[in-house]
Amino acid sequence: MFKRVLIANRGEIALRIMRACQELGIETVCVYSEADRDAPYLRLADRAICIGPAPARESYLNISRIVSAAEIADVDAIHPGYGFLAERAEFSEICRECKIEFIGPSPEAMKRLGDKVEAKRFARAAKVPTFPGSEGAIENEEEAVEVANEIGYPVIIKAAAGGGGRGMRVCHNEATLRANIKKAQQEAMAAFGNGSVFIEKFLESARHVEVQVLGDKHGNAIHLWERDCSMQRRHQKIIEEAPGPGIDRKKIERVCDSAARLVKSAEYSGAATVEFLMDGKQNFYMLEVNTRVQVEHPVTEFITGIDIVKTTILVAAGEELPFRQRDVNIKGHAIECRINAEDPDKGFMPSAGVISTWEPPGGPGVRLDSHVVPGYRVPPNYDSMVGKLICHADDRAQCIERTVRALREFNVGPIRTTIPLHSRLMEQSEFRSGNVDIHFLERLLK
Numbered sequence: 001m002f003k004r005v006l007i008a009n010r011g012e013i014a015l016r017i018m019r020a021c022q023e024l025g026i027e028t029v030c031v032y033s034e035a036d037r038d039a040p041y042l043r044l045a046d047r048a049i050c051i052g053p054a055p056a057r058e059s060y061l062n063i064s065r066i067v068s069a070a071e072i073a074d075v076d077a078i079h080p081g082y083g084f085l086a087e088r089a090e091f092s093e094i095c096r097e098c099k100i101e102f103i104g105p106s107p108e109a110m111k112r113l114g115d116k117v118e119a120k121r122f123a124r125a126a127k128v129p130t131f132p133g134s135e136g137a138i139e140n141e142e143e144a145v146e147v148a149n150e151i152g153y154p155v156i157i158k159a160a161a162g163g164g165g166r167g168m169r170v171c172h173n174e175a176t177l178r179a180n181i182k183k184a185q186q187e188a189m190a191a192f193g194n195g196s197v198f199i200e201k202f203l204e205s206a207r208h209v210e211v212q213v214l215g216d217k218h219g220n221a222i223h224l225w226e227r228d229c230s231m232q233r234r235h236q237k238i239i240e241e242a243p244g245p246g247i248d249r250k251k252i253e254r255v256c257d258s259a260a261r262l263v264k265s266a267e268y269s270g271a272a273t274v275e276f277l278m279d280g281k282q283n284f285y286m287l288e289v290n291t292r293v294q295v296e297h298p299v300t301e302f303i304t305g306i307d308i309v310k311t312t313i314l315v316a317a318g319e320e321l322p323f324r325q326r327d328v329n330i331k332g333h334a335i336e337c338r339i340n341a342e343d344p345d346k347g348f349m350p351s352a353g354v355i356s357t358w359e360p361p362g363g364p365g366v367r368l369d370s371h372v373v374p375g376y377r378v379p380p381n382y383d384s385m386v387g388k389l390i391c392h393a394d395d396r397a398q399c400i401e402r403t404v405r406a407l408r409e410f411n412v413g414p415i416r417t418t419i420p421l422h423s424r425l426m427e428q429s430e431f432r433s434g435n436v437d438i439h440f441l442e443r444l445l446k
């Protein structure tokens with residue numbers, strides 16, 4: 001096992017990884033930017049190293065500074081968390097060159113599944129349901145029109161290297177498709193340094209359902225079932241839950257098995273998420289693979305009893321997955337609410353500043369993953385998420401009641417947060433019946 005691990009992240013996920021390390025008897029080294037100098041979680045690390053000023057490209061995205069810190073602190077491994085450098089194959093590669101274990105997939109496996117075009121190729125071979133669309137990247141307008149005629153409009157143009165909901169264009173007819181292909185390629189080149197684009201069928205209404213998978217370095221791969229993340233605003237998830245309400249268990253089992261096969265075929269180790277859209281008839285279409293631990297991993301931890309973050313550390317150290325597929329059973333239901341420092345009444349304007357009141361909820365089945373303490377100052381430089389409230393109960397109805405209760409206990413000020421929005425969402429009859437699609441929240445906010 002590792003003796004010392006460096007955590008190349010900040011906020012709640014840095015704290016989450018630190019907790020996993022400490023329970024495994026591993027020393028922790030946490031890096032921080034000047035904006036996070038006074039962050040209270042740094043005191044829990046065995047060592048904290050400043051890696052630069054507030055802008056992420058000069059600190060949390062700066063590979064040479066992070067690797068220097070790792071060498072100074074003499075760590076065995078680096079955990080990247082999510083965001084920042086977590087999905088940069090180059091970072092994983094540099095760690096390998098420096099003989100530091102990257103807690104995540106090898107650069108080769110990350111490239112196989114991280115590129116949307118490549119991932120789709122592997123998915124087809126592993127019999128994962130994918131969208132009808134181009135076989136690979138689209139070369140020119142004529143080819144795009146040909147594929148679109150085959151699959152029917154509307155279609156969506158996407159960048160192979162896209163992310164964060166950027167680099168996508170929906171086309172309802174041939175004229176808009178012709179007008180957009182070249183633009184999409186140029187835009188993809190400018191935004192992601194890779195001009196490769198592809199097209200697929202566009203679903204007007206769908207649910208976002210994703211499968212958590214884990215692989216090790218011995219060729220084992222299993223799934224930890226699905227999460228429903230249909231509650232989104234601008235493609236950003238707001239609420240996640242597991243299992244997916246009303247989904248046919250036989251059908252989802254086949255999809256989950258296919259996701260595990262995909263990870264196995266890519267010789268992938270660590271945590272990954274295979275994302276799907278599900279249409280009204282419960283047909284599944286793979287969107288992409290996220291090659292890292294997800295923000296919403298705690299809902300899966302609650303329903304399976306498996307510590308995903310600890311498992312990523314164990315498999316990176318070369319251990320075999322400590323459980324088999326048949327050991328992974330679903331118990332009850334879990335819901336996560338992302339608590340963002342944003343004002344839902346003012347167009348989700350960021351609400352940075354000092355949090356003088358922070359009275360978190362508690363009681364049975366309530367978990368709060370947050371780095372905030374009273375007096376914490378939310379830096380304006382990073383993601384606005386200040387915590388995640390996760391509730392677990394025997395079934396979905398009870399889990400909703402528990403979430404309502406916990407949200408009522410949760411008192412934060414004077415900054416504005418998404419807590420009142422979550423309370424409102426929990427009361428919606430569509431949400432209660434599990435009948436929401438990825439556009440529900442935007443419709444509600446109109």
Ligand code: ADP
Binds near residue numbers: 165201
């Ligand atoms: P990103 O990596 O930028 O997040 P994704 O491929 O995961 O890109 O897509 C982000 C979101 O865009 C999805 O959650 C969904 O809301 C929408 N989307 C993507 N592809 C399609 C599609 N084929 N049909 C309908 N909506 C889509």
